Every structure is written in C-alpha cells, then in structure tokens.
Amino acid sequence: MSDTSESWRPGSFTKNFSWGKKENGLLKLHQAIRVGFDGVTEDVERETFRNRVKKEGLLDYIPVNFFLFNSSKGGANFIIADELVFQAINWNHSDSFDKLAIFAFNFSRVGKWRGAGPEQRYPALWARHYIKDRVANQFGWDTKKISANDIEAFVKNDPRYKAKTARKLSTNLYYLYSVSHLSDFSTNRVERWWVDCLFLALDRLIEDQKLDGIDIDGARYASILANSNFGDLSGQRSVEKDLAEKHLIALYDACGSRERFSEEHVRERTAVKIEDVEWVLANDVRPQGAVHPTNPRVLKSIPRACAMLAKYAGFEIIEADELEQFDPDKFAVERTRRILAELREQNIVPNMSAEELLKLTREK
DNA sequence: GTGGAGGTACGCGAGCGACT
DNA sequence: AGTCGCTCGCGTACCTCCAC
Numbered sequence: 390m391s392d393t394s395e396s397w398r399p400g401s402f403t404k405n406f407s408w409g410k411k412e413n414g415l416l417k418l419h420q421a422i423r424v425g426f427d428g429v430t431e432d433v434e435r436e437t438f439r440n441r442v443k444k445e446g447l448l449d450y451i452p453v454n455f456f457l458f459n460s461s462k463g464g465a466n467f468i469i470a471d472e473l474v475f476q477a478i479n480w481n482h483s484d485s486f487d488k489l490a491i492f493a494f495n496f497s498r499v500g501k502w503r504g505a506g507p508e509q510r511y512p513a514l515w516a517r518h519y520i521k522d523r524v525a526n527q528f529g530w531d532t533k534k535i536s537a538n539d540i541e542a543f544v545k546n547d548p549r550y551k552a553k554t555a556r557k558l559s560t561n562l563y564y565l566y567s568v569s570h571l572s573d574f575s576t577n578r579v580e581r582w583w584v585d586c587l588f589l590a591l592d593r594l595i596e597d598q599k600l601d602g603i604d605i606d607g608a609r610y611a612s613i614l615a616n617s618n619f620g621d622l623s624g625q626r627s628v629e630k631d632l633a634e635k636h637l638i639a640l641y642d643a644c645g646s647r648e649r650f651s652e653e654h655v656r657e658r659t660a661v662k663i664e665d666v667e668w669v670l671a672n673d674v675r676p677q678g679a680v681h682p683t684n685p686r687v688l689k690s691i692p693r694a695c696a697m698l699a700k701y702a703g704f705e706i707i708e709a710d711e712l713e714q715f716d717p718d719k720f721a722v723e724r725t726r727r728i729l730a731e732l733r734e735q736n737i738v739p740n741m742s743a744e745e746l747l748k749l750t751r752e753k
Numbered sequence: 754g755t756g757g758a759g760g761t762a763c764g765c766g767a768g769c770g771a772c773t
Numbered sequence: 774a775g776t777c778g779c780t781c782g783c784g785t786a787c788c789t790c791c792a793c
Contacts, residue, residue, distance in 0.1 A: 400786065450785080509785090537755095557787085560755065 397515040397550045398508050399558045400454060414487040414568050421452045422477035425468065430475050430650045430692075435459060435466035435502055455512050456493050458593055459500035460600060466502040469596060470650050472589035479676050479690070484570050485582040491569035492586040495520045495622050498593045501600055510597075515544045516562060517622065525621040530575040537563035577627030579686040586623045587637050588689065590614060592647050607642035614638070633687045636703075640679055643702035644695040655694040662701055675709035685717035 425438035435453060442452070453459065458469045473493050476486055497513040511517075523543055528534045541559035544550040573582075594613045595605050605613055614634070620626050643662075648654035659666055671693055679699035681687035688707075691699055696706045707715065 398786080402786095454785090557755095564756080 396508050397518075397544065397547065398512075399515070400509060400512050402451075402455070402513065402558055402561060414482070414484065414570070415490050416482045418452055418456060418490055419477050419482040419486055422457070422474055425452070426470065426474055426478060428478055430470045430478050432460075432462075432467045432469050435468050438468045454499060454509065455497075456490055457499065458596055459502040460596055461502065469500075469592075469647070471592035471596070471647065472585055475650065475676075475692070476585055476690075484573070485580075485585070487569040488571075488573060488582040489585045489589060491565065491571055492582075492623055493589055493593075494565070496590060496593060496617075496619075498597045500596060510600075515547075515550055515558070517618075518547070518549075519543050519562070521618050521621045530625045532566075532572040532575060535563065535566060535571070574624035577625045577629065579629050579633045579684065581688060581690075583623055583630070584633070584637060584687065584689050587614070587619065587634065588641055590617060590619045590623070591638070591641050595646060607646075610638045610642060611635070629684070629686070633681070633684060636681045636683070636687055637689065640681075640689060640691075640699060640702050640704055643698045644691060645698070649692055649695050652692070652694045655692070655698065659694075659697045663697055666697060673709060676712075677709055678707040678712040678715065679704035680707055680720065681705075685715075685720040688712075688715060688717070 421442050425442045426433050427441065438453060453468060456473065458471055460467050460469050473489060476489055480486065494513055495516050497511050497517040499510065499512055501510050519540060523539070524530060524532065524535060537560045540562050541555050544559065545555050573580075591610055591614060594617055598605050598613070611634075620630075623630075645654055645658045648658070656668060659668070674693060676690045677693050677696055679689045679691050679695075679702075681704055689699075689704075690712060693709075700706060707720075
C-alpha cells in the first residue's frame with residue numbers, strides 16, 4: 390500500500406445505505422452480522438452471508454465490502470469470524486459496537502474475494518487518510534471540525550482520489566461518523582471499545598498478510614500494529630494507551646490470535662502451555678473478561694475457553710455477569726484490599742515506616 | 754440539501770472453442 | 774496439453790431522480 394500507487398475509489402459508498410433512524414447508529418450492521426453468521430462466530434461463505442442477509446431485507450454490500458473481512462479457502466469465498474463478529478454476536482447493539490465498527494471501516498482492510506478489483510482490498514482509503522492525516526494529525530481529534538464540506542475538500546484535493554463525484558461520498562461519510570459516535574475517539578483513556586479495536590486490527594493485519602502467503606508470528610505483532618497506523622486511527626494517543634498496548638498484544642498472542650474463537654484450538658493450546666491443566670466444561674457459554682492487574686481499564690472480553698491462557702499471560706478473569714457493569718475504580722480498590730488481607734493472613738508485616746517507604750519509591 | 758430508491762454502464766473473470 | 778482470444782453474465786460503481 391505505498392502512497393504513490395494508491396488509488397482511492399468510492400466503490401459502492403456513493404450508494405445509499407438505508408441505515409434507518411439516526412439514533413439507532415449502526416444497528417443495521419449489527420443485525421446483518423448476526424443474521425449473516427447465523428449467530429455463530431465461525432467463518433461463513435460470502436455467498437451464504439449475502440443470501441441470509443438479503444432474505445431478511447438487510448444491507449449486504451456495505452457490510453461485506455467495507456466492514457468485514459473476506460478471504461478464500463479452497464476456491465470458495467469466506468467472510469471471516471473476527472473481533473467485530475465476536476462482539477456483534479455476543480453483545481447487544483451499543484455505542485461501543487458502533488465505535489468498533491467505524492474503526493473497522495476507517496482501518497480499511499477487507500481482504501479479497503473472487504471478482505473483486507485489486508483496490509477493493511483497501512476500500513475506504515479516503516476515510517483512512519481523512520482520519521489519520523486530517524482528524525488525528527491536523528485537528529488533534531477535535532471532531533467538531535469534521536463536516537461534509539471538509540471531507541469533500543479533502544478528497545477532491547487529493548490526486549489519489551479517482552472518481553467523478555465527491556459530494557455523495559462526503560455526505561455519506563459524514564453521516565456515518567455522526568451516527569457512530571466518532572467524537573468519543575478523542576478520549577485519551579483506555580476504554581472497552583478501544584481494546585476491542587486493537588484485537589480487531591491484529592485480526593485483520595494478520596489475515597491481510599496471509600492473503601499474500603505471509604505468516605506473522607507473535608514477535609511481530611507490535612511492529613505490524615505500529616506500521617498500520619493503529620495509533621492514529623483508533624483515537625487520541627496517550628501514555629495509558631501505549632502501556633495497555635503491550636499487555637493486550639501479549640494477551641492476543643497468548644489466546645492464539647484468531648484461533649481464540651475455536652474451542653478446539655484453545656484447548657490444545659492450553660494443554661501445551663500449561664501443565665496438568667484440568668479442562669472443566671462450563672454450563673455458561675458467555676464470554677468472560679480479562680483484566681490487567683496494572684490497570685483495570687485494560688479489560689478485554691474473551692471467549693470463555695481462553696480464561697486459562699489469559700491467566701497464564703498475567704491477566705485476571707472476571708465473570709460474564711460482572712463484565713456488564715464492571716467498574717475499574719471499584720475493582721482497583723477491592724484488589725488492593727484483597728492483597729492486603731492475603732499479606733495479613735500470611736503474617737507479612739511491614740518492617741519499615743511509611744516515611745522510609747515513600748523515600749524509597751521517590752528515589753526510583 | 755440530504756437520505757433513499759432505482760437504473761445503467763462497465764469491467765472482470767469464467768467458460769469455451771480455435772489454434773499451435 | 775497448453776495458450777490465446779472471444780463472449781457472456783454477474784457484480785459492482787456510479788448516476789439520476791424523487792420525497793421530504
């Protein structure tokens with residue numbers, strides 16, 4: 390994807406979406422994914438996905454050509470099960486889903502399928518660059534500066550934009566940004582949707598390379614993520630996010646990257662990584678949360694089977710019920726209390742004064 | 754001005770026959 | 774057997790028009 394050879398094409402983005410009421414956000418995309426995958430987080434044939442979705446009178450092109458990832462196996466075209474699909478299937482529609490989805494759109498890597506032109510693999514480069522070059526780098530994520538006119542001026546003035554018209558594309562994109570809460574990307578805190586974006590970006594980057602016959606191993610996850618402009622595309626950058634990134638990459642790798650959705654793979658992986666593990670079949674099939682002890686905002690929803698692997702990677706597990714109304718501050722307080730109680734139980738008492746301790750920490 | 758419906762032109766690739 | 778070139782159909786890209 391070098392800059393000089395890039396060609397920005399609108400594709401069917403100048404077509405109308407019928408997203409419905411503005412307050413519903415990207416609900417129709419959420420519905421299309423659930424219907425297209427028939428509620429199962431497993432790769433599905435593109436043809437099957439489209440037929441299911443069309444039968445329900447839902448959108449088809451826009452989801453498959455802009456939001457999801459296409460790959461082929463044995464000559465057939467598939468839509469792969471990735472983080473966006475996992476979130477759509479396991480949680481009801483929410484603002485968080487919309488933010489993850491709009492990130493996927495801006496990330497603009499949707500793979501290949503039979504009959505697709507080469508530029509369709511990166512279908513929304515105009516959006517990707519608008520976010521990275523204009524919104525992140527020029528506006529510093531002051532999203533109030535985004536408007537249809539600004540988008541139009543941006544694409545029209547770029548020689549890489551190759552289409553006869555720009556108005557419809559600009560109004561469509563502006564509409565999409567306003568309904569999907571892009572304005573929340575200005576936060577410098579780590580939030581649930583951002584954590585999901587990171588997993589999604591890795592899913593897509595790895596699959597994109599796989600299309601060219603390149604396998605990416607865990608040691609390269611950090612560098613491919615950095616080269617993909619994930620930082621700029623996922624919102625305001627911050628130290629908290631940079632620190633979280635390291636832990637999340639480790640978690641992603643530990644859970645087996647995209648294999649995390651296959652219980653069979655996770656089971657084998659767990660047996661290899663952890664000795665004497667006892668596999669307990671749970672009645673509850675809902676995903677769980679993995680929290681990093683250094684920052685309870687680093688909370689990732691993971692398939693239930695991955696719990697052991699997440700623990701192995703240094704995360705703590707929280708139950709599906711807790712996940713819904715998880716409060717990071719409360720978690721931090723309770724965790725400290727628990728650790729102190731454990732220390733007390735083991736008769737471990739401080740042998741220095743508070744003043745001495747403070748002096749020690751200041752010198753570090 | 755903007756979202757939505759419908760329409761059409763066009764390009765790509767599958768399929769097939771002709772020729773080497 | 775391999776490859777070249779042509780046709781055809783489908784999917785896609787983009788347009789116009791309409792309602793509000």
